[in-house]
Amino acid sequence: MDPQSSIQYLKGVGPAKAKLYEKLGVRTVRDLLYHFPRDYIDLSRPVPVRELQSGESCAVRATLVRKRPEARIRRGLSLFKLTAVDENGDELAVTFFNAKYTVEGLKLEQEYLFYGRAEGLPKPAMASPMVVDPAQLGGQPGLLPVYPLTAGLSAKSVSQNMRQALQAAKWLQDPIPPQVREEQGLCPLEEAIAAIHFPQSREQCQRARERLIFEELFTLSLALRSIRGRERASTEVRIAPFSPGQFYASLPFEPTGAQCRAVEEICADLTKGTPMNRLLQGDVGSGKTLCAAAACLAAIESGYQCAVMAPTEILARQHYDTFRSFLEPSGCGCVLLTGSMGARERRLAEERIETGGAKLCVGTHALISGGVRFHKLGLVITDEQHRFGVGQRVALQQKSENPHVLVMSATPIPRTLALIIYGDLDISVLDECPKGRQQxxxxxxxxxxxxxxxxxxxxxxxxxxxxxxxxxxxxxxxxxxxxxxxxxxxxxxxxxxxxxxxxxxxxxxxxxxxxxxxxxxxxxxxxxxxxxxxxxxxxxxxxxxxxxxxxxxxxxxxxxxxxxxxxxxxxxxxxxxxxxxxxxxxxxxxxxxxxxxxxxxxxxxxxxxxxxxxxxxFFGQRQHGLPQMKIADMAEDVGVLQQAQGAALGVLASDPLLQQPQHKALRLACERIIENVGQRPN
Known part of the structure; x- marks a missing residue:
C-alpha cells in the first residue's frame, strides 16, 4: 500500500476508525508510521515474584494455573480472581474487574507476561494488569510501545494497525540525502521506522530515535528557511554610514552600553550590500525602541521609509508616540495606520505613505493590506514577531524589494527556540536595563x-x-x-x-x-x-x-x-x-x-x-509558526538541532532550491511542513 493512501483503506481500519485516527492528526498510512510511541513498557526484564516492590510497575513472567468463577460484588461490577506461578514456584494473585472476555481469552497452563503495579505484599498481587502472550513478541520480550490515543481507539488496535502499516515503510522515500546520513552515522529510514515502533532492545530504540530526531530537525530547518525567504544574494537598499552621536545628544537620558552596542551592530548591517536580518532581544524596559529609532533615522537620512509593525493596536499607538518623540525633532514625518481608523483618516495616511510624505509608518497588520503602497521602503521592523503568523511577517517584507529587517522581542526566547525561529538572524541582546529601573x-x-x-x-x-x-x-x-x-x-x-x-x-x-x-x-x-x-x-x-x-x-x-x-x-x-x-x-x-x-x-x-x-x-497560543514536534524535544535536543542546521546549510550551499534528483524526497518533506505550518492569522 502506498504511504500516501488514506488510512481507512488499511486492513483493520475502515471509515469509522479512520475518523478516530483523524483526531490524532493521522490521515494517511505515512501519518500512522510517523505516529510515534510516547513511551514504552519494558517487557525485556521480567521481575521474579519474590523481588516485587510495592507500588512499582514491572513485568512478571508466570504461568496461569487457576481461574476462580466470576464473583458479582454488586450490580454492574464483576470480580475475577486468577493465580499465576513464576519459574520459582512463587504465586502472583491477579484480579480483573468487568473483564469477562479478557479472562475467558486466557488459557490455563500457558505462560504470560503480566505488566502492572505490584501491591498486596507480602502476598504479591496485581490489579487489572496488561497481559501479553510472549509469542506475540516473536518469543523475544522487548519494549511494548505506548501510543497517544483517543476515545474509542485502543492500544492493541493501534499496535495491530501499525504492523500492517509497516509493510508500506519500504516505499517511504528517505528525506535525508545519503551523504548526510553517512556523515551523521544514521540508520536508513525503513530500519528506523520499524525499530521505533517495535524495538527489540533499548539500544535499537535509541538508534532509531536519534535518526528520526535528526530527520525532524533537519527538514524543519530547511522548511522554515524556505518560508522566511532569507536566502537573498543582495539588496538595492543602500544606507550610508550613520553616526548616532547627535541622536544620543538629543535624548533626555544617557543610553546604556548595551544600547550603544546594539545600535552599532545594526548600523553596520545597514551599510552592507545584503539585507540585514537581525533580532533585537531584551527584557521589558531594556530600551529596544531607542535602538530601533536610531536604525530608522539612519535609513531616513539615506532617503528611505521605515515601517514598524506591532501585534496590537495598543502597542502600535504607544510605538507611534515613542518613535515620534525620538524622530520628529529631526524633521521626520510619522504616520499611524490601524484597522480601527475611519475611512477618511486611513485614506490620508495611505496617501502620505505612497507619496513619501511619511518617512516612518507605524501600525498593526493594517500595514500589509493591499491598499498600502510605500514610496521607498528600506527598513522593516517587527515587534513581538512571534505574535504574527508567518505570512503576515513575509507580506510586510514584500512591500519592498529585499528591505532590511529588524525583529524586536521583549519575550526572552530560549536558545533552542531562537535557533529554530530565528536561525538565520544575527542577534543583538540588550542585557542591561536603563538607570532607574527597580528590582x-x-x-x-x-x-x-x-x-x-x-x-x-x-x-x-x-x-x-x-x-x-x-x-x-x-x-x-x-x-x-x-x-x-x-x-x-x-x-x-x-x-x-x-x-x-x-x-x-x-x-x-x-x-x-x-x-x-x-x-x-x-x-x-x-x-x-x-x-x-x-x-x-x-x-x-x-x-x-x-x-x-x-x-x-x-x-x-x-x-x-x-x-x-x-x-x-x-x-x-x-x-x-x-x-x-x-x-x-x-x-x-x-x-x-x-x-x-x-x-x-x-x-x-x-x-x-x-x-x-x-x-x-511557550507563547501562550500557537502563533509562532512552529509545527508540532513529533519526536524531537526542544529542551533536550539542542545539540542535534545545531548539527541538523549545519547539515541543512551544507545542502543549501550546493542546491539552494533542492532541485537535484537526490533531494527530491527532502523537497517534498519540506513542502509538507510548510503546508502544516500554514499562514496562521494574528
Missing part, C-alpha cells in the same frame, strides 16, 4: 491571603501609587461557567467591596478600540488608580507610577507571559511588587511559580518554561 519583589500566595494582598494594595494607592490586577478570563461564561477569575465580575465585586471609594477601571480585549484607548489614557494620567484587566496589557502599557502587578490564577499563564506582565511595573522610581495568586497543588504548577519568585532573569525563566511546558505552550 521587583515577587511573591506567590493562595486565595486565602487575598484580603491581606488587597489591604497592601490599598495602602500603596493611598500613597498615590497605582496597581494592576490581571484575570485569565474576560467574563465568567467565557469557558462555560468555570470558577476562574473573570475581569468583568471581579471589577464589579472590588468596586462594591474591597476597593469601594477608589477609582477602579476595567480593560480587556473585547472592548472597542476607542474604549480601550480611553481607559488606558485614564490609567496613564492617574485618573484610574486600580486597573482590572486581562493580558491585553501584557505589552505596550507604560505607566511609571504603577507599582503592583497581581495575577489571579497565575498557574493559567505561561512563565514568559507572567514575566512580561511583571515587566509592566518597576518602570518608575518607586519600589514595585508582583503577587502571584494560585491555589494549584500540582508539582508542575508549584515549580513554575517558584521559578518566578526566584529570579527576574527573563532568559532563565524562558528556559524553565520551555523545559516544563514545551514549545507548544
Amino acid at each position: 521587583i519583589d515577587t511573591f506567590c500566595i493562595s486565595t486565602k491571603k487575598l484580603p491581606r494582598a488587597y489591604n497592601f494594595i490599598r495602602g500603596l494607592l493611598d500613597e498615590g501609587r497605582q496597581a494592576y490586577i490581571v484575570c485569565p478570563l474576560v467574563s465568567e461564561d467565557e469557558e462555560g461557567g468555570t470558577d476562574l477569575p473573570a475581569a468583568e465580575q471581579l471589577a464589579k465585586e472590588l468596586m462594591e467591596g474591597e476597593f469601594r471609594g477608589y477609582r477602579v477601571g476595567l480593560l480587556h480585549g473585547k472592548q472597542r478600540p476607542k474604549e480601550k484607548e480611553q481607559m488606558m489614557a485614564a490609567f496613564k494620567e492617574g485618573e484610574i488608580q486600580l486597573l482590572i484587566c486581562t493580558t491585553v496589557i501584557e505589552v505596550g502599557v507604560d505607566v511609571p507610577n504603577a507599582v503592583v502587578m497581581l495575577c489571579m490564577s497565575a498557574e493559567r499563564f505561561g512563565l514568559s507571559q507572567l514575566h512580561q506582565l511583571r515587566g509592566r511595573v518597576g518602570r518608575g522610581e518607586h519600589k514595585s511588587y508582583c503577587i502571584l495568586v494560585s491555589d494549584a497543588r500540582g508539582s508542575l504548577a508549584r515549580e513554575r511559580l517558584s521559578a518566578m519568585c526566584r529570579t527576574t532573569d527573563g532568559f532563565a525563566i524562558s528556559e524553565t518554561d520551555l523545559r516544563l511546558r514545551g514549545p507548544g505552550d
Whole structure:
C-alpha cells in the first residue's frame, strides 16, 4: 500500500476508525508510521515474584494455573480472581474487574507476561494488569510501545494497525540525502521506522530515535528557511554610514552600553550590500525602541521609509508616540495606520505613505493590506514577531524589494527556540536595563491571603501609587461557567467591596478600540488608580507610577507571559511588587511559580518554561509558526538541532532550491511542513 493512501483503506481500519485516527492528526498510512510511541513498557526484564516492590510497575513472567468463577460484588461490577506461578514456584494473585472476555481469552497452563503495579505484599498481587502472550513478541520480550490515543481507539488496535502499516515503510522515500546520513552515522529510514515502533532492545530504540530526531530537525530547518525567504544574494537598499552621536545628544537620558552596542551592530548591517536580518532581544524596559529609532533615522537620512509593525493596536499607538518623540525633532514625518481608523483618516495616511510624505509608518497588520503602497521602503521592523503568523511577517517584507529587517522581542526566547525561529538572524541582546529601573519583589500566595494582598494594595494607592490586577478570563461564561477569575465580575465585586471609594477601571480585549484607548489614557494620567484587566496589557502599557502587578490564577499563564506582565511595573522610581495568586497543588504548577519568585532573569525563566511546558505552550497560543514536534524535544535536543542546521546549510550551499534528483524526497518533506505550518492569522 502506498504511504500516501488514506488510512481507512488499511486492513483493520475502515471509515469509522479512520475518523478516530483523524483526531490524532493521522490521515494517511505515512501519518500512522510517523505516529510515534510516547513511551514504552519494558517487557525485556521480567521481575521474579519474590523481588516485587510495592507500588512499582514491572513485568512478571508466570504461568496461569487457576481461574476462580466470576464473583458479582454488586450490580454492574464483576470480580475475577486468577493465580499465576513464576519459574520459582512463587504465586502472583491477579484480579480483573468487568473483564469477562479478557479472562475467558486466557488459557490455563500457558505462560504470560503480566505488566502492572505490584501491591498486596507480602502476598504479591496485581490489579487489572496488561497481559501479553510472549509469542506475540516473536518469543523475544522487548519494549511494548505506548501510543497517544483517543476515545474509542485502543492500544492493541493501534499496535495491530501499525504492523500492517509497516509493510508500506519500504516505499517511504528517505528525506535525508545519503551523504548526510553517512556523515551523521544514521540508520536508513525503513530500519528506523520499524525499530521505533517495535524495538527489540533499548539500544535499537535509541538508534532509531536519534535518526528520526535528526530527520525532524533537519527538514524543519530547511522548511522554515524556505518560508522566511532569507536566502537573498543582495539588496538595492543602500544606507550610508550613520553616526548616532547627535541622536544620543538629543535624548533626555544617557543610553546604556548595551544600547550603544546594539545600535552599532545594526548600523553596520545597514551599510552592507545584503539585507540585514537581525533580532533585537531584551527584557521589558531594556530600551529596544531607542535602538530601533536610531536604525530608522539612519535609513531616513539615506532617503528611505521605515515601517514598524506591532501585534496590537495598543502597542502600535504607544510605538507611534515613542518613535515620534525620538524622530520628529529631526524633521521626520510619522504616520499611524490601524484597522480601527475611519475611512477618511486611513485614506490620508495611505496617501502620505505612497507619496513619501511619511518617512516612518507605524501600525498593526493594517500595514500589509493591499491598499498600502510605500514610496521607498528600506527598513522593516517587527515587534513581538512571534505574535504574527508567518505570512503576515513575509507580506510586510514584500512591500519592498529585499528591505532590511529588524525583529524586536521583549519575550526572552530560549536558545533552542531562537535557533529554530530565528536561525538565520544575527542577534543583538540588550542585557542591561536603563538607570532607574527597580528590582521587583515577587511573591506567590493562595486565595486565602487575598484580603491581606488587597489591604497592601490599598495602602500603596493611598500613597498615590497605582496597581494592576490581571484575570485569565474576560467574563465568567467565557469557558462555560468555570470558577476562574473573570475581569468583568471581579471589577464589579472590588468596586462594591474591597476597593469601594477608589477609582477602579476595567480593560480587556473585547472592548472597542476607542474604549480601550480611553481607559488606558485614564490609567496613564492617574485618573484610574486600580486597573482590572486581562493580558491585553501584557505589552505596550507604560505607566511609571504603577507599582503592583497581581495575577489571579497565575498557574493559567505561561512563565514568559507572567514575566512580561511583571515587566509592566518597576518602570518608575518607586519600589514595585508582583503577587502571584494560585491555589494549584500540582508539582508542575508549584515549580513554575517558584521559578518566578526566584529570579527576574527573563532568559532563565524562558528556559524553565520551555523545559516544563514545551514549545507548544511557550507563547501562550500557537502563533509562532512552529509545527508540532513529533519526536524531537526542544529542551533536550539542542545539540542535534545545531548539527541538523549545519547539515541543512551544507545542502543549501550546493542546491539552494533542492532541485537535484537526490533531494527530491527532502523537497517534498519540506513542502509538507510548510503546508502544516500554514499562514496562521494574528
